[in-house]
Amino acid sequence: MTSICESAQLGQFIPVQYHHNMLLDEARMQGFREAIEYVVKPGMKVLELGGGTGVLSLFASRTAEKVWCVERNPALVATARQTFARNYRGKIVEVVEADAFDYLPPEPVDVVICEMLHVALLREKQIEVIDSFKKRYLQKFGLPLPVFVPEACIQAVQPVQQNFVYEGCFITTPVFQNPVVSGTRTVSLADPAIFQSFSYDSELDMRCSWHGTIAATASGTLNALRFITKNILAISTRSQSTIDWHNAYLVLPLAEPQQIEAGDMIAIEFSYPVGAPLEALQPKVEVYSAAIARPRPQVTFQRVAIA
Ligand SMILES: C[S@@+](CC[C@H](N)C(=O)[O-])C[C@H]1O[C@@H](n2cnc3c(N)ncnc32)[C@H](O)[C@@H]1O
Structure with a gap:
């Protein structure tokens, strides 16, 4: 049997053609938009881990001063760049092609958005990514930790x-x-x-x-x-x-x-x-x-x- 490397498995790797299902999920989109509108205040710096098409970073960009949107799939990095080029306020978002397990922003951030979620916390790496991020962030910047969306x-x-x-x-x-x-x-x-x-x-x-x-x-x-x-x-x-x-x-x-x-x-x-x-x-x-x-x-x- 052919083995598929961990990072290419379904859930962590979601082909760009399937992202529209997430964009069409009204409960997901409305929930994240409301949460991001509530949490992100003017002047804040925001990091998104696993940005996909860039939609959640775009919500944040409406209020934030600066957003870093980290995505490791090159096809989605290209899509996100187009998203930000076409949308008002998109210019304040910097798309970073990187692995969320390694990346840290250049300065402390107020909010971290991460939606690598699958039912029963199977398949996707939400918990490991956030755990790794917190340890590395504390080493580099110390307390306080940013607010997480979801919390x-x-x-x-x-x-x-x-x-x-x-x-x-x-x-x-x-x-x-x-x-x-x-x-x-x-x-x-x-x-x-x-x-x-x-x-x-x-x-x-x-x-x-x-x-x-x-x-x-x-x-x-x-x-x-x-x-x-x-x-x-x-x-x-x-x-x-x-x-x-x-x-x-x-x-x-x-x-x-x-x-x-x-x-x-x-x-x-x-x-x-x-x-x-x-x-x-x-x-x-x-x-x-x-x-x-x-x-x-x-x-x-x-x-x-x-x-
Ligand atoms: C469930 S999708 C959510 C995408 C987008 N945030 C949204 O809400 O529409 C998760 C995204 O995380 C990306 N991803 C998964 N593991 C990653 C990693 N280790 N580093 C960077 N991006 C990753 C996937 O390529 C995918 O685009």
Whole structure:
């Protein structure tokens, strides 16, 4: 089998032709525009890591004094340069063709924008890039750290029943779901459980891990887990609210579907390095059925394993 070098893998390398999907994602675009408008004040210096077509740097340029937009894919560097040449205020943005793992701006910055985000923090290198940036930045400039956009992210997992039948064909592939369009293919079997949060100005975990239990709120066929990654793009202390954006949800099929009853306990365990390929997420699921022992309080659980 041919191996693809890490930096050329899908997620970190997004061909220029696919960037319009990100530009068309209204929730993403509006969320980032509002967050950048809220955080970036006149006179500020801004750095964007992974600038792509340059759209987020362009939002920042409307108010900032200076923006550095770092991108390592030469096709996108050329696109970003065209973006800034064609847009008012674009002249204050300097496009730098560089690896975000190495680059530091020539002077301290007030804000760092970084959108290398994938649901479940798989595939893309948001956490590693920000962790590396903070260490190198502190060595060169010391405190204070810039404000990060996004500021934080919260991750959750939810047991679901998923319809994997397409035109009569049963095909269990991972599914990416638009979080703002409510579809009919997914039935919630329990509330989502938060398993991890990252605050970019604090020390960052290099693994996404959880070993926890969720109570089923509905009966059905447990055949998938839905992963949810909510990004806190900015925190408004004025209105005590946040500007949020969810990555596309990931619905991951389980190898052995299981009938469950409301009240059953679903134990879930997984651990994978941040930025790992999708295949690294291999959850173990066990259902503890309370059905045979109802009513409580004499509950004895019967363990049923799901690979
Ligand atoms: C998800 S896209 C976001 C692009 C743009 N910021 C936007 O919001 O439309 C992530 C971008 O980061 C770039 N990228 C990924 N890893 C990088 C690295 N190590 N150094 C510089 N750019 C990188 C990719 O080429 C891609 O353009």
